[in-house]
Amino acid sequence: MKRWQPFIPASSIFCLALLVRVIYNGTVAHDYQPSHDSLVYQSIALNLLQGHCFCIYPHIPTVDRAPLWPALIALIYGLFGPHDYFVRLFLCGIGAGTCLLLSLFARDLFGQRMGSLAGVIAALYPELYIYDGWLYSESISIFLLFALCYSLYHLQRASRRPLWAWIACGVLLALVAFVRPTGLLIIGIVMLWALFTARTQHIPWPSILKGAGATLLVSLALIAPWTLRNYLVSGGFVPIATGEGTVLLGAYNDQILSKPHYIGTWISPPTVNRPLASHYPAECSATCQVAREADFKNHAEQWVGEHISSMPFLLWTHFINIWQPATQEADLPTGRFSNLPATQIVLAMMNTMPLCIFALAAFGLVATWKSWQELTFLYLVILMTIAQCLVFYGSARFRAPLEPMLILFATGAICWLSSRGKRTRLDDPPVLKTNKSPALPRGIHSQKEE
Numbered sequence: 001m002k003r004w005q006p007f008i009p010a011s012s013i014f015c016l017a018l019l020v021r022v023i024y025n026g027t028v029a030h031d032y033q034p035s036h037d038s039l040v041y042q043s044i045a046l047n048l049l050q051g052h053c054f055c056i057y058p059h060i061p062t063v064d065r066a067p068l069w070p071a072l073i074a075l076i077y078g079l080f081g082p083h084d085y086f087v088r089l090f091l092c093g094i095g096a097g098t099c100l101l102l103s104l105f106a107r108d109l110f111g112q113r114m115g116s117l118a119g120v121i122a123a124l125y126p127e128l129y130i131y132d133g134w135l136y137s138e139s140i141s142i143f144l145l146f147a148l149c150y151s152l153y154h155l156q157r158a159s160r161r162p163l164w165a166w167i168a169c170g171v172l173l174a175l176v177a178f179v180r181p182t183g184l185l186i187i188g189i190v191m192l193w194a195l196f197t198a199r200t201q202h203i204p205w206p207s208i209l210k211g212a213g214a215t216l217l218v219s220l221a222l223i224a225p226w227t228l229r230n231y232l233v234s235g236g237f238v239p240i241a242t243g244e245g246t247v248l249l250g251a252y253n254d255q256i257l258s259k260p261h262y263i264g265t266w267i268s269p270p271t272v273n274r275p276l277a278s279h280y281p282a283e284c285s286a287t288c289q290v291a292r293e294a295d296f297k298n299h300a301e302q303w304v305g306e307h308i309s310s311m312p313f314l315l316w317t318h319f320i321n322i323w324q325p326a327t328q329e330a331d332l333p334t335g336r337f338s339n340l341p342a343t344q345i346v347l348a349m350m351n352t353m354p355l356c357i358f359a360l361a362a363f364g365l366v367a368t369w370k371s372w373q374e375l376t377f378l379y380l381v382i383l384m385t386i387a388q389c390l391v392f393y394g395s396a397r398f399r400a401p402l403e404p405m406l407i408l409f410a411t412g413a414i415c416w417l418s419s420r421g422k423r424t425r426l427d428d429p430p431v432l433k434t435n436k437s438p439a440l441p442r443g444i445h446s447q448k449e450e
Contacts, residue, residue, distance in 0.1 A: 099122040100119065124353075130334060146401075163214055169190070249273065363413040
C-alpha cells in the first residue's frame with residue numbers, strides 16, 4: 001500500500017476532475033450539437049475520413065484552420081463513429097489531465113497540500129470545464145501549453161538537462177502551433193526564455209544553445225511539412241493557417257464602436273462590410289482564402305489608420321474584456337441551454353469564482369515575486385496572451401490558456417497567507433526563528449504542513 005501512496009493524491013484529483021466534466025456533459029451539454037466553429041472542425045474531420053481531404057467543403061482544400069484538432073476529431077470518429085459525445089468525453093480526459101498537471105506544478109512549488117488544493121480548485125473551476133463540453137480547440141490548447149510550461153519549469157530546475165527533454169519540448173511546441181496559428185509565437189517566447197535563463201541562472205552557454213537549438217529544430221521540422229502542404233494547395237506562405245484578416249476586419253470597423261453589446265469585441269466581416277465579403281464565395285478555395293485574408297487585413301489596417309483617435313478607447317476595451325468573469329459564446333452549452341437548472345448553477349459559478357481567482361492571482365504574483373526566475377516563462381506567456389488580445393480583441397475565451405496559470409498564482413497567494421511565521425525555504429537548512437516574516441522563496445512551498 002505504501003508503494004502506491006504517492007500516487008493517491010494525483011489520481012484522486014484526476015478522477016474528481018473527470019467526474020465533474022462527465023457530469024457537465026451529461027447535464028448542461030446533454031443536447032449539444034456542433035455549430036459555428038465547432039461545425040467547421042467537424043466538417044473537416046468528416047472530409048478527412050470520407051475523402052482524405054483537409055477540406056471544409058468536399059474536395060476543396062482549405063488553409064483556414066490549424067490541423068491538429070480536426071485530425072483528432074477524425075481519429076475519434078473513425079474509432080467510435082461520428083458522434084460528438086465521444087469527442088467531448090475525450091475532452092473530459094484532456095481537461096482532467098490539465099487539472100492533474102496543475103496539481104503537480106503547484107505541489108512542486110508550494111508542497112503537497114497546496115498541490116492538492118490547486119487540483120481541487122481546477123477540477124471545480126467552471127472556466128476550465130466549460131470548454132470540455134463543446135467541439136472547440138480550447139481544451140487541447142490549454143493542456144498542451146500548460147504541459148509545455150511545466151516541462152520548461154523542470155528543465156530550468158534540473159541539474160542535468162538531457163537532450164531528449166529538449167526534444168520533447170520541441171514536440172510540444174509544434175503541437176501547440178498545430179492547435180492555433182498564434183502558437184508559433186510561443187517558439188519565440190521559448191527562445192527568449194532560454195537566453196534569459198542562461199543569463200540569470202548561470203547555465204553554460206553551450207549547454208543552453210544546444211538544448212534550445214534542438215527544441216527549435218524539432219519544432220520547425222515538424223511544422224515544415226504542413227507549411228509545404230499549404231504552399232502547394234494555396235500558392236502562398238501559410239505556416240499553419242490563415243484567419244488573421246478575418247479576425248482583424250471583424251475587430252476594427254465602424255460597428256464595433258457603436259453597436260450595443262459588441263463594443264470592443266468582434267463582428268463577422270459579412271455583417272460589417274458586405275460588399276467586400278461578397279467578393280469571396282463561401283466555398284472559397286485555398287488560393288481564394290489567402291487572397292481574402294490579405295484583403296481583409298488591408299481594409300482593417302486602413303480603418304485603424306483613419307481612426308487613430310479611437311484606438312486608446314478600443315485597446316482599453318480589449319483589455320477590460322479579457323477579464324470578464326463569464327465566457328459568453330454563441331455555441332457554448334451554457335448559452336444555448338441557459339434555462340436548465342444545472343446550467344443556472346454553472347452560470348452562477350462562472351460569474352463568481354473567476355473574480356476570486358483574479359484577486360488571489362494578482363496577490364499571488366506579488367507573493368511569489370522572489371521566485372520570479374523559476375516562473376519567467378509563465379510571465380512571458382501571460383504578457384504575450386494579453387498583447388494578442390490587445391491587437392485582435394478581448395474575450396474571456398481568449399483568456400482560456402491563462403486559467404491554469406491564474407489558479408497557480410492564486411494557490412501561491414493562499415500558501416503565502418497560510419505560511420506567515422513559518423519557515424518556507426524548503427531547500428535551506430533549518431534556521432532559528434526570528435521576528436521577520438518570511439517571503440516565498442525559490443522552491444516556494446512550506447516545510448511544515450498542518
